[in-house]
Amino acid sequence: MLFRQMRYFVAVVECGSFTEAAEQCYISQSAISQQIQSLERELGIELIHREKRRFTVTSAGQYFYSHSKTILDQADELIRETKRLGEDRELQLRIGYLRSYSGRELHRAIAEFAGIYPEVSIDIVNGTHENYMICFALATWI
Numbered sequence: 479m480l481f482r483q484m485r486y487f488v489a490v491v492e493c494g495s496f497t498e499a500a501e502q503c504y505i506s507q508s509a510i511s512q513q514i515q516s517l518e519r520e521l522g523i524e525l526i527h528r529e530k531r532r533f534t535v536t537s538a539g540q541y542f543y544s545h546s547k548t549i550l551d552q553a554d555e556l557i558r559e560t561k562r563l564g565e566d567r568e569l570q571l572r573i574g575y576l577r578s579y580s581g582r583e584l585h586r587a588i589a590e591f592a593g594i595y596p597e598v599s600i601d602i603v604n605g606t607h608e609n610y611m612i613c614f615a616l617a618t619w620i
Contacts (some may be wrong), residue, residue, distance in 0.1 A: 481553060483517040484546040486510050491535055521600045569598045
């Protein structure tokens with residue numbers, strides 16, 4: 479079974495028409511029909527009950543549709559996030575705080591943030607007010 483067949487099946491169910499689904503998927507009506515039939519043969523069950531020019535989705539087809547929709551949405555999200563991570567240069571968060579600050583709340587917040595956003599590199603520095611002014615001026619100038 480291919481993701482493509484799942485996409486075709488979802489399109490047929492959502493469009494309520496093989497012809498409209500074929501147009502939406504940029505393939506011929508006969509090709510989408512053949513792909514659905516191939517999927518049904520592979521599964522060994524009827525997903526769509528055909529009657530003349532109409533069809534109904536079987537209970538197995540409804541089950542397959544709802545789970546296919548979820549899987550395809552997850553696959554699309556996987557692809558989007560992978561591309562985003564591949565295209566982004568390093569994600570970096572720089573945090574500075576004064577030496578006089580104990581930082582317990584800050585450290586807890588950073589730990590929570592790192593758990594939610596593991597792809598972000600966190601750079602933490604402490605120092606004096608003068609250190610930060612010099613660093614800020616250099617960062618702005620660069």
